[in-house]
Amino acid sequence: MNKIMKDNYRTIGRSFYSNRNIEKAFEFYEKAYNSEEGKKDIELILDLALLYDEIYDFDKAKEKFEEVIKLDNTDSRGYYGLGMIYDNNKNFDKAIENYEKAIKLNANYNRAYFYLAGVYDDIKNADKAIECYNKVLSLDPNDFWSYVNLSSIYDEKGNLDISLMYIEKALNIDPEHYMALFNKAVLKKKLGNTCEAINLYKASIEDNPYYGFSYLNLSVIFKEKNQYEDAIKIISEGIKNNEEEGYLYYNRACFYAYLKNYQDSINDLKIAINLYPDFKEYMKNDIELKEVLDYFL
Incomplete structure (x- = not known):
């Protein structure tokens, strides 16, 4: 197969991929790959690796990223791709190793820093996570999720004022994003501004009615006020939009x-128990349910 045919197959594959026809995309990418030139085309192999990653065939994706490195061990994208695979498999040591190799080869690799920060956050190394997210922001001051994630880290550390500062920066980028609104609501509640927290949870729900925790947290505020009918009304609306979330039924x-x-x-x-069987054990120690426990015991 000559180079023109290989490139044509790849172009057709990309067209099918852009139309979300993954099966046909694979068909033409593999036609391009199954040629002597195809097996040397790093861009084509990266496309295949990302396709395999998208369909959760991580073994095949890993194989393709390793092919990239074998062809060119200075291509940072191969190491970044391996980092993602190990990250998805919770092999955090190998994920860190490969993200750092990608960064060593490309000191401005924004996404490598971002996902490396996520790994450090997962293993509870907050200082390293903060360092990496700040590096992302030095490369892209409008990285919404870096601000959101930094806010969460500082919230966990108990630095609520710093956490609030970062979530405000996220909202300056996207004022209506449900997750930033939700996180700001959590902070405002912790800081004692319940009225603002209520409004923020309502705004979060308006942006995304399929995020059950917004309904849960909002309903709990009304429960704490002993306004149980209002709490039930709110959480029932949450159930209507999130029928598979057992914690909403439980609450x-x-x-x-x-x-x-x-x-x-x-x-x-x-x-709730049908959706999440562990609730049956958990409820035994829940004082709020002492009047109904006999039914289940």
């Missing part, structure tokens, strides 16, 4: 129990 069961509506509480607990 609504607790609200019903407070109102002595034991049958509805039992019904919700049945659903």
Whole structure:
């Protein structure tokens, strides 16, 4: 197969991929690859690696990234790709090793720093995570998720004012993003500004009604005010939009129990346990459910 045919197959593959026809994309990428020239084309092999990664065939993706490195051991993308594979498999030592190799070859590799920060966050090395996220921001001051993730790290460290500063920076980039609004609501609640937290949770829900924790946290605020009917109304709306989230049923069961509506509480607990069987053990020590536990014991 000559170079023109190989490039044509690759172009057709890309066209199918852009239209989300993954099966046909593979067909033409592999036609391009199954040639002497194809097996030497790093860009083509990277495309294949990313396709395999997208369909969660991590073994094949790893194989292709290793091919890239074998062809050119100075190509930072091969190491970055391996870092992603090891990261997905929770092999954090190997992920760090490969992300750092990518960075050594390309000191401005934005995404390598970003995902390396995520690994350090996963292994609870907050200082290294902060260092890497700040490097990302030095390369791209508008990286929304770096601000969000830095805010979360400082929240965990108990530095609420710094956490709030970073989430405000994220919201300056995307003022209506549900996750930034949610995180700011959490912070405002911790800082004692419950009214603002309520409004932020409502704004988060408006942007994304399929994120169940916004409903949960908002409903808990009303539960803490002993406004159980309002709490039930909010969490019921959450269930309507997130029918498979067991924790929403579980918490609504607790609200019903407070109102002595034991049958509805039992019904919700049945659903919660069906979705997440570990709730059956957890509820045994939940004082909020003491009136309905006999049904399950």
